[in-house]
Amino acid sequence: MIKMTIYRKRSLWGFLFALPAILFFILFAYYPMISAARLSLYDWNLVSPPQFVGLDNYTYIFQDGRFQKALVNTFKFVGTYAVPMWIVALSMALLFTQDFRGRGLFRTLYFVPIILSETVISIVWRLLFHPQGAVNAIISPFTGGQTVPWLTDGNYAFIALVIVAIWRVFGYYMIIFISGLQNIPQEYYDAARVDGGNRIQVFRFVTMPLLLPTTVFVVIISLLNGFQAFVYQYLITRGGPNDSTNVLGYLIYQEAFTNLNMGRAAAISLVLFAILVTLTFIQLYLIRRREV
Numbered sequence: 001m002i003k004m005t006i007y008r009k010r011s012l013w014g015f016l017f018a019l020p021a022i023l024f025f026i027l028f029a030y031y032p033m034i035s036a037a038r039l040s041l042y043d044w045n046l047v048s049p050p051q052f053v054g055l056d057n058y059t060y061i062f063q064d065g066r067f068q069k070a071l072v073n074t075f076k077f078v079g080t081y082a083v084p085m086w087i088v089a090l091s092m093a094l095l096f097t098q099d100f101r102g103r104g105l106f107r108t109l110y111f112v113p114i115i116l117s118e119t120v121i122s123i124v125w126r127l128l129f130h131p132q133g134a135v136n137a138i139i140s141p142f143t144g145g146q147t148v149p150w151l152t153d154g155n156y157a158f159i160a161l162v163i164v165a166i167w168r169v170f171g172y173y174m175i176i177f178i179s180g181l182q183n184i185p186q187e188y189y190d191a192a193r194v195d196g197g198n199r200i201q202v203f204r205f206v207t208m209p210l211l212l213p214t215t216v217f218v219v220i221i222s223l224l225n226g227f228q229a230f231v232y233q234y235l236i237t238r239g240g241p242n243d244s245t246n247v248l249g250y251l252i253y254q255e256a257f258t259n260l261n262m263g264r265a266a267a268i269s270l271v272l273f274a275i276l277v278t279l280t281f282i283q284l285y286l287i288r289r290r291e292v
Helices: 002-039 056-063 065-095 101-113 118-128 135-143 154-182 186-194 200-211 212-227 231-237 248-258 261-289
Strands: none
Touching: 002 200, 002 261, 056 065, 056 248, 056 261, 065 101, 065 212, 065 248, 101 261, 118 154, 154 212, 154 231, 186 200, 186 261, 212 261, 231 248, 248 261
């Protein structure tokens, strides 16, 4: 009986300490999600009273050409930015696990962009991609002096956003890869070299399998962040030109605060939420399978 009393007291204190976090998630996470799901069934322009329309908002967005284009652009942006970023981050991590002078300084310099505000980064890169900006000045010897329309041509604008996204985050994921590499026991490398393994074989059969949990984490987190892209599309290109860089995050903003279609915006946000939940379940599945 005494043990049960002590257990209950300990549980009560634990609940009280966790209560602020629980209330925070209920107020700022669960309640907005429930409200968005409910709002997606209504037609509301912030002025007139909401009118129940059922699934009409979902029917509309899936037949809307702009939504289809934004959905394709979102997957295209994530795929185009994520894969090169993984390669660059892992390559730099392998480099910076080597011992050389100034390693700590270079690590810090590559990590700094993730600390900076995305707003500041967007403004700076917008100036750099200006026709008379630094980027065109640097590449002019390779283009014969011709100006590249980075922000006025759809293909170049898309590439520009990918460059900005990779530049900002690869240092962060590089540090995560470095942490994973440093947790691999040196004995495995020594045993592989004794068995005659070269650098490529050691990387393939020792480093990558043991780095798999870190790689799964980096892949899923970077994909989740990529699908939520908004700031660069909003501040650098405004989704243009001709919606060539428009993504779901920016389309939600346009429907809600430009077109005042709050119901459609909520419906699009739930589609995006479904994509993110799917990726999260994939992450959990891969991690659990790895543990087994």
